[in-house]
Amino acid sequence: MHQCxxxxxxxxxxxxGALPPASACHCTKCRKHIGHYEAGVDVPRSAVSVAGAEKVTWYFSSENxxxxxxxxxxxxxxxxxxxHDRIGINMGAFDTPTNTKLALHIFVADKGDYYDxxxxxxxxxxVPGRG
Structure with a gap:
């Protein structure tokens, strides 16, 4: 059980449950939302239980x-x-050890020019397998 x-x-x-390997997204939308690139894991929706859900605001950054x-x-x-049956959790939200590691980078052509x-x-x- 991971606390977030x-x-x-x-x-x-x-x-x-155990977390899958994490990915880092360097797309412009993730960078604008996070303030840097986004690192996260996708988990089954059924694995997530939220307290304070009424304090979560949702912003549609695209149609889907x-x-x-x-x-x-x-x-x-x-x-x-x-x-989709999975939801992405940003790695910065985890309060407890994740026992996972970053496995890949996506949308690298959009990365900021201030880092390598x-x-x-x-x-x-x-995203591998999506085009």
Missing amino acids: SCLCGAVTFTVE VRRGFCSICGSSLFFDIVG IADGLPQYLQ
């Missing part, structure tokens, strides 16, 4: 993608592709 929360504690949630953040402190928590990706992990122009 926003900065102010108004939204807390748990994620059950919404991003969840705390309406009090602004912490970025969720990346949700509407209609030098960890030796695979880099993709899009």
Whole structure:
């Protein structure tokens, strides 16, 4: 069981089960929402239990993608592709050890010019398997 929360504690949630490898997204929308690149894991919706869900504000950054953040402190928590059975959890929300590691980088052509990706992990122009 993984404990998660926003900065102010108004939204807390748990994620059950082992976490898959994490990914880093360098697309412009993630960078604008997070303030840097986004690192997260996708987990089954059924594995997530949220307390304070009424404090989560959802912003549709595209027709099928919404991003969840705390309406009090602004912490970025969720990346949700509407209609999928999985939900993305931003790694910064985890309060407890995750026992996972970053496995790949996506949308690297959109990365900021102020940093390099030098960890030796695979880099993709899009999401592998989606185009």
